[in-house]
Amino acid sequence: MDKYEEIKSHLEARCPELELRVEEPMSRHTSFRIGGPVPIMALPQTSEEAVAALEAARTLGVPYFVMGKGSNLLVSDDGLPVFVIKCCMSTVELLGKTTLYVGSGASLAQIAVFALEQGLGGMEFAHGIPGTLGGAVFMNAGAYDGEMAQIVTCVDCISQRGRVERLSGEQLEFSYRSSVFSREPRLILGATLELTPRDPEIIRQTMMDLAERRRSKQPLEYPSAGSTFKRPAGQFAGTLIEGCGLKGCCRGGAQVSEKHAGFVVNTGGATCEDVLCVMRRVRDTVQRDTGVLLEPEVRLLGCGL
Numbered sequence: 185m186d187k188y189e190e191i192k193s194h195l196e197a198r199c200p201e202l203e204l205r206v207e208e209p210m211s212r213h214t215s216f217r218i219g220g221p222v223p224i225m226a227l228p229q230t231s232e233e234a235v236a237a238l239e240a241a242r243t244l245g246v247p248y249f250v251m252g253k254g255s256n257l258l259v260s261d262d263g264l265p266v267f268v269i270k271c272c273m274s275t276v277e278l279l280g281k282t283t284l285y286v287g288s289g290a291s292l293a294q295i296a297v298f299a300l301e302q303g304l305g306g307m308e309f310a311h312g313i314p315g316t317l318g319g320a321v322f323m324n325a326g327a328y329d330g331e332m333a334q335i336v337t338c339v340d341c342i343s344q345r346g347r348v349e350r351l352s353g354e355q356l357e358f359s360y361r362s363s364v365f366s367r368e369p370r371l372i373l374g375a376t377l378e379l380t381p382r383d384p385e386i387i388r389q390t391m392m393d394l395a396e397r398r399r400s401k402q403p404l405e406y407p408s409a410g411s412t413f414k415r416p417a418g419q420f421a422g423t424l425i426e427g428c429g430l431k432g433c434c435r436g437g438a439q440v441s442e443k444h445a446g447f448v449v450n451t452g453g454a455t456c457e458d459v460l461c462v463m464r465r466v467r468d469t470v471q472r473d474t475g476v477l478l479e480p481e482v483r484l485l486g487c488g489l
């Protein structure tokens with residue numbers, strides 16, 4: 185029995201409700217629609233299932249990777265030799281008047297709509313970001329002057345040593361597209377969000393305006409992982425890329441979007457290698473022509489630039 189069969193039978197015996205998939209293509213779980221298979225994937229719906237999955241990986245010494253909706257991932261065409269835990273714990277509850285407790289697998293859109301229904305503002309910026317709470321906390325996701333750091337007050341997680349912990353305030357170490365979790369991986373179970381009472385009509389209108397801004401500027405008609413590169417200090421990656429004449433630059437099904445140069449899109453059948461090839465060309469040309477070294481915002485798994 186190999187280690188992946190072992191983890192499967194271990195979890196089937198101890199946690200019969202936990203959904204497990206074998207030889208699961210990651211292309212089904214990434215917004216890029218790219219990525220080869222993983223030997224085993226668990227899809228916990230509750231914190232108890234997530235704890236059991238992580239505990240099994242630790243006990244049996246099996247390498248693991250924790251993900252949300254895969255909207256910021258580029259995965260190798262050969263797949264990954266790891267146990268993937270895809271967090272699907274999607275409860276959203278109101279605690280008191282302005283506080284939400286949210287499972288890490290809840291989508292940002294679902295949380296924003298719940299907040300709107302309660303007349304609570306603060307989540308409008310995140311409504312159009314296609315990830316989960318866990319991925320957004322990990323990345324300190326942000327848009328239109330908002331970022332998760334403004335609303336997350338504490339996070340429940342499991343440390344690599346298997347301890348359930350609650351981190352808050354400065355312990356979260358939020359900075360631009362980064363948090364303590366990007367430096368020291370832990371499995372995020374859920375988080376507490378502090379919101380502000382606001383007229384639901386104003387919240388709805390703000391969400392609609394931001395959605396329209398996204399639709400008009402971003403290539404939402406193609407699979408992608410959002411902004412490919414981080415924003416360099418004081419500049420915009422998309423503007424630099426466009427200025428270097430790279431709009432439309434392509435290899436196979438991967439292309440620097442004609443609509444927004446900050447996005448590499450999958451126009452059909454792109455492989456991970458196609459995307460990497462376009463990313464290398466963009467990084468090297470921008471560095472040569474402007475002196476700015478672009479850093480990937482997309483997380484590269486099983487592959488590198």
Ligand SMILES: Cc1cc2nc3c(=O)[nH]c(=O)nc-3n(C[C@H](O)[C@H](O)[C@H](O)COP(=O)(O)OP(=O)(O)OC[C@H]3O[C@@H](n4cnc5c(N)ncnc54)[C@H](O)[C@@H]3O)c2cc1C
Nearest residue numbers: 252253254255256315316318319320322325326327372410
């Ligand atoms: C069309 C489009 C538009 C986008 N617009 C924006 C935008 O405006 N602003 C922005 O910031 N991002 C944007 N993104 C990128 C992406 O949606 C965000 O980074 C999002 O927060 C990722 O969430 P996810 O659940 O998909 O995480 P994943 O892609 O699954 O994972 C991202 C990282 O988070 C970690 N992670 C995920 N869940 C957990 C968990 N429960 N515990 C521990 N670690 C975890 C993973 O290990 C991984 O390292 C966009 C993407 C697309 C496709």
